[in-house]
Amino acid sequence: MQLVTGNHAAGHSMSVAGEANRNSRGVVCGIYPITPQTEIVEYIARYPFTKGRVIPVESEHSAMGVCIGAALNGARTFTASSSNGLAYMAENIMVAAFYRLPVVMVAVNRTLGPPWNIWADQGDSLMFRDFAWIQLYCDSNQDVADTTMLAFRLAEDPRVLLPVMVCMDAFIVSHTSMEIELATQEQTDRYLPPCRIPHRLDQEHPRTVGGMTFPQETLTHRLELDEAMKCVPDVLEEHRRNFKEVFGREVAGAVSAYRTDDADRILIVSASISTTARKVIDKRRERGEKIGMIRIKLFRPFPGGQLRELCANAEKIGVLDRNYAAGTGGIFCHEVRACLQGQHDRLVQGYLTGIGGGDVIPKTVHEVIEDLTQRSQAGEAVWKGIDP
Amino acid sequence: MNAANPDSSPESSMAECLLRPGNTNCGGCGMSTGLTMLGRALENESYSLVIPACCGIVTAGAFPTTSYNVPVAASTFASSPAYASGVAAVNELNHDPDDKPGHVICWAGDGGTYDIGIATLSAAAERNENLIYFCYDNEIYGNTGGQRSSATPTAAKTTTTPAGKGEKKKEIIEIMAAHHVPYAATLSIAHPEDFRDKIRKALEIRGFRFFLIHSPCPTGWKTEPAESIELVSLAVRSGVFPLYEVFNGIDYRIQAEPDGTDPARYYEKQKRFSGQEINLQTVKRNVQEKQARLKQLAAL
Numbered sequence: 175m176q177l178v179t180g181n182h183a184a185g186h187s188m189s190v191a192g193e194a195n196r197n198s199r200g201v202v203c204g205i206y207p208i209t210p211q212t213e214i215v216e217y218i219a220r221y222p223f224t225k226g227r228v229i230p231v232e233s234e235h236s237a238m239g240v241c242i243g244a245a246l247n248g249a250r251t252f253t254a255s256s257s258n259g260l261a262y263m264a265e266n267i268m269v270a271a272f273y274r275l276p277v278v279m280v281a282v283n284r285t286l287g288p289p290w291n292i293w294a295d296q297g298d299s300l301m302f303r304d305f306a307w308i309q310l311y312c313d314s315n316q317d318v319a320d321t322t323m324l325a326f327r328l329a330e331d332p333r334v335l336l337p338v339m340v341c342m343d344a345f346i347v348s349h350t351s352m353e354i355e356l357a358t359q360e361q362t363d364r365y366l367p368p369c370r371i372p373h374r375l376d377q378e379h380p381r382t383v384g385g386m387t388f389p390q391e392t393l394t395h396r397l398e399l400d401e402a403m404k405c406v407p408d409v410l411e412e413h414r415r416n417f418k419e420v421f422g423r424e425v426a427g428a429v430s431a432y433r434t435d436d437a438d439r440i441l442i443v444s445a446s447i448s449t450t451a452r453k454v455i456d457k458r459r460e461r462g463e464k465i466g467m468i469r470i471k472l473f474r475p476f477p478g479g480q481l482r483e484l485c486a487n488a489e490k491i492g493v494l495d496r497n498y499a500a501g502t503g504g505i506f507c508h509e510v511r512a513c514l515q516g517q518h519d520r521l522v523q524g525y526l527t528g529i530g531g532g533d534v535i536p537k538t539v540h541e542v543i544e545d546l547t548q549r550s551q552a553g554e555a556v557w558k559g560i561d562p
Numbered sequence: 563m564n565a566a567n568p569d570s571s572p573e574s575s576m577a578e579c580l581l582r583p584g585n586t587n588c589g590g591c592g593m594s595t596g597l598t599m600l601g602r603a604l605e606n607e608s609y610s611l612v613i614p615a616c617c618g619i620v621t622a623g624a625f626p627t628t629s630y631n632v633p634v635a636a637s638t639f640a641s642s643p644a645y646a647s648g649v650a651a652v653n654e655l656n657h658d659p660d661d662k663p664g665h666v667i668c669w670a671g672d673g674g675t676y677d678i679g680i681a682t683l684s685a686a687a688e689r690n691e692n693l694i695y696f697c698y699d700n701e702i703y704g705n706t707g708g709q710r711s712s713a714t715p716t717a718a719k720t721t722t723t724p725a726g727k728g729e730k731k732k733e734i735i736e737i738m739a740a741h742h743v744p745y746a747a748t749l750s751i752a753h754p755e756d757f758r759d760k761i762r763k764a765l766e767i768r769g770f771r772f773f774l775i776h777s778p779c780p781t782g783w784k785t786e787p788a789e790s791i792e793l794v795s796l797a798v799r800s801g802v803f804p805l806y807e808v809f810n811g812i813d814y815r816i817q818a819e820p821d822g823t824d825p826a827r828y829y830e831k832q833k834r835f836s837g838q839e840i841n842l843q844t845v846k847r848n849v850q851e852k853q854a855r856l857k858q859l860a861a862l
Contacts, residue, residue, distance in 0.1 A: 200655040202648055227651040232685035236644035239637065239682070243612065243648025246635050249655070251648070265638050375610050375633035375649065377664065382628035384619075384636030391625050 176356055180318045180347035181210070183354060184280040184340065185217025187322035188252045190362040191278070192218075192226055198368035199248040200225035204240025206233060208259035209292050210344045211282040215254055234259040238266035238277070245275035246383060248374040250326070252277060256344065257284035257298045264301070270337045271306035272395070273383060274373065274402075276329030277337040279307075280322060283445070283496075284344040285530045293531020294343035296445065296497040300473075300505050306399045308338040308406055309474040313426070313448040315352040318342050320417065320425040321471075323357055323365065327413040330369050333405045343446040343496070344531065357421065365420040403475040410472065426469070428477040431484050433459060434466030439546055440488040441467040442481075442510055447494055447527065447534050454539040465543065470506060478513030485514060490521045492546040494539075495555070496528040503555030521546075524555040532559040580604070585621050585629035590787025592777030592794065593617055593698040595751045597669070600696065601631075603761035609665035612646040614679060615639040616671035617705045618698070640678045642668040643686030646693045654692065665765065668695040672713035673703045676732050687741040690769040694761075697734065697772075700779035708782035716848065717841035718834045720782070726838045730848065738772045739811040746772040747807035752795035756805060756817055776803045784833030793831055799823035801853045806860070814859040825849050 178186070192201030201223055205215035219228050229240050234255050241251040255263055260281060270277045285295035299309060308328060312318045318340065325338040342348055357365075373383065387395065407428055417425050430448075433455055434440055443451045448469040458465045468484055470477065485491060491514075495504025502508060507524030514522060525542045528534040538558055545556060580601025587594040597618075610633040613619045619636045622628045637645040650666040657663035675683060675697040683695065702720050703709040710720040710727055713734070717726045738746040744767045749757045764771040776797055778790040785793060797803035801820035808814050825846050829835045835842065 199652055202651045202655070204644065204648065225655050227655065229647055229651060229689070231644060231647075231689075232681055235638075235640065236682050236685060239641040239644025240648040240651075242637075242641075243635065243645035243650075244652050245648070246645070247610075247649045247652035249648075249652045266641060269638060375635060377608055377610075377633060380628075380631055380633045382619075382622040382625075382630055382634040382636065385622040385625050385628060385634075386620065387625040 175353045177351050177353050178315065178356065179213065179349055179351050180315045180342050181213035181282070181349065182217065183315045183319035183356065184254065184322050184342070185214045186356050187319050188278065188280065189218055189221040190357050190359050191323060191326045191366055192221070192250055192252065193223055193359060194362045194366045195250040195369050196224040200250070202226060202240065202244035202249045202251055203228045203253055204231045204237035205229070205253055206231055206237040206255070206259065208234070208256045210284055210348045211254040211256045211280065214280055234263035235266055238263045238270060241277045242266060242270055242273065242275060245270070245277055245371060246273065246375055248369070248371050250369040252279065254280040254282065256282045257286055260298045261286065261301065267302055267307065268305045274335040275337060275371065276335055276369070278322065278325045278329055279337065279339050281339050281341045282344050282348045283341050291530050292344065294346055294496060294528065295530055296341065299339055299341045300497050302339065303474055303505070306336060306403065307474060308336055309472070310338065310340050311445045311471055311473055312340060312342045312347065313446055313469065315347060315350070316354040317426060318347060319354055319356055320421070320423070323362065324413055324417055324425055326366055327416065328406070328410055331409050331413070332372070334402050334409055336402055341445065346446045355423065361420050365416065406475050407472070407477060426471050428472035429480045429484065430469040430471065432467045432469070434468060434484055437464050437466035437488055439465045439490045439492070439543070440485055441539070441542065442470060442491060442493045442506065443467060444470045444473070444506060445496065447496060450534055450536060451494070451539050454536050454543070458543060476509050476513065481510065481513055482517055485520070486518070488520065490523070490546050490549065492542050493522065493524050494527045494534070494542060495524060496534070498526055498529055507555065521549060521552045523549060523552045525558055526555050527558045529559065580631055581621070582629045582631055585623060587617070587621055588781055588787070590778060590780040590785070590790040591617070592700060592751055592775070592779065592790055594621070596698050596775045596777060597621070599751060599754055599757050600761065603758040604665070607665060607765065609667055610635065610649055611667050611669050612637050612642045612649060613669045614642040614674040615705070616674055618669045618671065620705060639674055640682050642670050642674060642679060643682045643691065643693070643695065647686055647689070647691045650691055650693045666693040668693060670695070670697055671704065672697060672699040672701060673711045676712045676734055684741065687738060687743050687770045687772070690743065692768055694764060694771045695773065696775060698775045698777040700777045700782060701731070702779065702782045704779045704782045716845050717838040719838070720834070726841055735774055735808060739808045742811035743772055744769040744810055745807065748803065748805050749773050749775045750794050750798050750803060750805055751775065751777070752791050752798060753805060753818070760807060782834070785831060789831060793828065796823060796828040800825040800828050801849050802828050804853065804856055806856060814856065814862070816856060816860050820853060
């Protein structure tokens with residue numbers, strides 16, 4: 175066990191994963207600082223790779239550009255960013271997915287500015303929910319370390335070949351130290367096969383990657399993205415099993431249900447709010463309330479099927495969002511409503527909690543439960559944390 | 563291609579071409595001629611191209627076909643030096659110890675170089691990445707129908723400067739020289755030997771190498787396609803587009819002195835300058851100032 179921050183956990187897992195590709199085409203990363211992920215790229219920059227190069231570039235846009243070029247030439251690639259940095263990177267974020275390149279990026283969720291705010295909010299990574307990136311939201315330092323490792327296996331799987339964004343809450347996870355297990359190089363070498371990118375640049379077979387396509391070929395391209403996305407839940411399960419064999423511990427999957435079996439009310443949460451909500455659920459259960467929670471970790475592809483099954487018998491569902499899509503409410507709430515639509519007529523209420531990095535404390539979650547319990551119908555998203 | 567090689571058949575020669583037959587580029591396109599010359603200069607070399615949004619990537623044609631006979635990665639508009647840095651880094655990590663790594667070449671227009679890509683270009687130059695950057699400069703956003711860029715010369719009419727551009731063209735070679743890159747040079751498709759020699763010279767240099775090609779665009783310049791080579795030849799002879807090179811940002815060498823040709827002969831052939839008589843006086847003065855400055859630098 176080692177006492178490390180979420181950033182350290184991410185930097186370590188990415189670096190040993192990069193080193194694990196030393197007998198193949200190596201590792202190349204483009205890096206650029208932004209609070210609160212800077213420690214991650216600093217960790218990568220000082221890692222003594224046997225066969226690698228870390229390129230400190232002039233912008234996030236170029237950091238992803240370097241990763242794209244390196245991946246197109248067959249290397250393992252990764253980077254990290256946050257908030258407005260992700261926004262600046264947007265165009266190349268899209269390219270990484272549309273070129274089917276298994277780039278792994280740790281996104282430390284930070285409020286988009288202005289007004290300038292460095293604290294936790296998922297609005298940054300959720301901007302990219304429709305860009306064919308797999309998105310995983312972590313709840314703790316151990317989850318960051320293990321999910322980052324698993325992300326390489328998932329991204330580089332030939333059935334998938336898509337980039338993965340591993341997300342954690344700013345400061346709450348990124349800068350908080352916890353005692354966790356970190357992967358050794360020997361374990362990582364066993365877990366990760368050499369990175370193989372079948373469509374990499376090849377002198378023997380000169381191809382133009384990214385030229386013009388007409389509508390029919392573009393449609394085929396999008397359909398193939400859809401097929402790859404649909405493979406993700408099963409491939410994720412497979413690599414979770416491999417993970418346990420190598421590392422001897424479980425890594426959380428697409429969704430985690432907690433005390434939902436006989437629950438009439440279910441809270442749906444993500445990231446670090448999950449750990450607080452779990453404690454509150456225990457308290458309410460002690461009082462005899464039939465209440466449970468589901469943590470969504472895999473946001474893209476959205477695990478609608480699993481959620482439908484887990485929510486089948488609940489009467490009311492409360493979704494806590496640490497993000498705000500202007501004009502519509504919380505993004506997780508919309509996704510949950512969309513996936514349950516047409517199944518059963520049940521109440522799904524959204525709550526905007528911890529927007530802009532505000533604390534989501536047990537009291538917040540209790541208030542959400544009380545509101546949900548007395549509701550007879552769902553309404554617009556409820557803003558929490560506004561001083562009366 | 564190689565007359566000295568008795569095995570050289572038309573088919574094998576074709577296989578050596580960078581630009582295959584059948585692309586859809588405009589007649590008189592300076593970029594197309596530049597690509598052909600680039601391919602000849604790089605015969606028997608292993609290389610990949612990184613091409614941002616520009617006519618250069620449209621040249622490839624529609625998937626699954628491609629006009630390029632080497633691996634090509636299309637990049638976003640501003641990103642070709644960043645993508646190329648990634649490609650080059652992997653080449654360096656993987657090349658055969660007995661051989662040099664394959665060359666990585668950016669092929670970008672003036673919009674992607676002078677404007678949207680300049681931060682990325684500046685950063686790659688400052689890091690002295692081991693790549694060769696070509697800007698084929700047609701002095702407009704040609705692919706979108708001819709809008710002004712910061713490479714558009716004074717007085718030129720474009721769709722976004724209908725009365726003629728008021729500002730001066732950026733001096734991109736001097737910008738690159740200010741980065742202390744090992745090699746920066748201008749190329750003219752009217753001077754094929756100089757074109758080839760400079761590229762061969764650059765292949766022997768390690769680090770960031772930059773080339774500026776004066777690249778006529780008959781569609782945007784409103785010129786006769788058949789006169790493209792004549793135009794750029796006039797540009798060199800009149801001093802509008804001097805042929806020179808800069809080593810390490812300080813050592814300037816001039817390849818072609820102006821022969822007294824009146825710059826007006828270059829401007830008069832282009833309808834983009836028509837009706838711009840007053841501005842043309844300024845343009846001529848700019849040419850003279852540039853020549854004087856270049857001579858000073860070369861004399862240092």
